[in-house]
Amino acid sequence: MGMNVFDRNAGFAAGQAQVLGFDKDTGIDSKSYGAPGSKIFYVDPNNSQAVDLGNLGEDPTVPLATIQYAVTNLVRDHMGDTIYVGGNDAWQYAPGNRPLPIQESVVIPPTKGGIRIVGVSTNPLGVLWEAAANNGTCLTIDAIDVLVEGFAFVEDNFTNTTGIFIEWTNGTTEAGENATVRNCYFYDLDYGISLDFCWYNQIYNCRFETCAVAAIANLGITGDPDYLSLHNCDFFANAIALDLNDTDDCFIHDNRFTVPDPTALTATMIDLAGGSNSQVANNYLSCTTAQADVIAPKDANDFWVYNHCTDGEH
Numbered sequence: 001m002g003m004n005v006f007d008r009n010a011g012f013a014a015g016q017a018q019v020l021g022f023d024k025d026t027g028i029d030s031k032s033y034g035a036p037g038s039k040i041f042y043v044d045p046n047n048s049q050a051v052d053l054g055n056l057g058e059d060p061t062v063p064l065a066t067i068q069y070a071v072t073n074l075v076r077d078h079m080g081d082t083i084y085v086g087g088n089d090a091w092q093y094a095p096g097n098r099p100l101p102i103q104e105s106v107v108i109p110p111t112k113g114g115i116r117i118v119g120v121s122t123n124p125l126g127v128l129w130e131a132a133a134n135n136g137t138c139l140t141i142d143a144i145d146v147l148v149e150g151f152a153f154v155e156d157n158f159t160n161t162t163g164i165f166i167e168w169t170n171g172t173t174e175a176g177e178n179a180t181v182r183n184c185y186f187y188d189l190d191y192g193i194s195l196d197f198c199w200y201n202q203i204y205n206c207r208f209e210t211c212a213v214a215a216i217a218n219l220g221i222t223g224d225p226d227y228l229s230l231h232n233c234d235f236f237a238n239a240i241a242l243d244l245n246d247t248d249d250c251f252i253h254d255n256r257f258t259v260p261d262p263t264a265l266t267a268t269m270i271d272l273a274g275g276s277n278s279q280v281a282n283n284y285l286s287c288t289t290a291q292a293d294v295i296a297p298k299d300a301n302d303f304w305v306y307n308h309c310t311d312g313e314h
Contacts, residue, residue: 038079041070044086046098067117068106078114078145087121090128091152101128101156105136110175113143119150124185124207128152131161141166141176141198152185153192162191168198169222181206192216192238197223207234214240218247224275231255240268250278259295262287269296276301283307289314 042063044050049062052069064070067083075081090101108115117139119127129151131138138153141164153163163186166176180202186192192208192215195201208215215238218225228250235241236258244250250272257269269285269292272278276299285292285307292314298304307314 039074039076039081041074041081041083042086043067043070043083043102045100045102046086046088066104067102068104071106071108071112071115075112075115077111077143080114082116082118085117085119085127085151087119087126088128089126090156091125101130101154102138102151103130103132103157105132105138105140107140108143108146108176110143110172113175114145115143116147116149118147119152121150124150124152124183126152128154128156129163130154130156131158134158135160137162137165139164141179142174144175145178146176147180147182149181149183152187153189154185154187155189160190162194163189164193165191165196166193166198166201166225167196167222169196177201185209186211186215188212194219195225195228196221198225200227200229201225202229204229204231204233207236208238208241209234209236211238211240214238214243216241217243218245220246224248226250228252234258235269238267240271242270242272243268244270244272244275246274247272248275248277250275251281252278253281253283256284257296258286262291262295265291265294267295271297272299272302273297275299278302279305280307281305285309285314 041057042060044063045065047063050065052065055064057064057070057074067085070083088098088101089096090099121127127150129138136158155161164181166179167174168177176198178200182205184206186208188210190213192211194217196219215235224246226248230252231254233255237260241257259267280302285296287309288311289309292309
């Protein structure tokens, strides 16, 4: 090429692959996507070159080792930054080619709002995440406007753990609110998602299975998680699916609740006792209407619209 003929691609961002991958050829160009000036950080403990200290985390071939390092040291408040977490096959029935799960108890402080944490796999079971100790929580959200998607929060090596805890206390030390949790899987935990005084959260396209205490619960330490939007989720064999006592103004719709033996009446599907003005609509309950009166009782202060049981509407 002559010196007076310029490369027509000069100055343009690199071409983008359609599938996310942790390689320079397939990594996402942070200058092309997301908010202007946003950054993307890569985390992958299964990469032999993964390291935290001194790593800027923006080269997909040399990713960070932990999510917490990216949260604490690299992402910026409300700048559109995203943490992409590499897939693993720590799932019990997988071949073990990338055997290390995410094993962290991450805390997002109130100074790191507006970030996204995304698991990169074909489905959530491809990015297992467990807490770092007994009685631990995989992810505590103390910041506003956080999005989490694409993870399987599980209890494996430790006991009595929680998937996600979103909390608001005073807007300074804990400011978790407006969180979005989507396309995630919660398995065999004590709590799938626990909530405290955090408003306007969205939870959708998730599955909650065999949670020993509750799939989603209002802890009510400081206050109640009002204005929750919960839809298109699957709840299977949890001790309690929704333990949302005293919670107001929620919209709970198009979910599926399965209790393996509804005749035992020992599991609760939906509990909104003490709250008001919530709408519960178009959910599917694996029981009769008479059984639903016990395990999904209607609260007089809420609005129940066309919820489907095996013998009619509840």
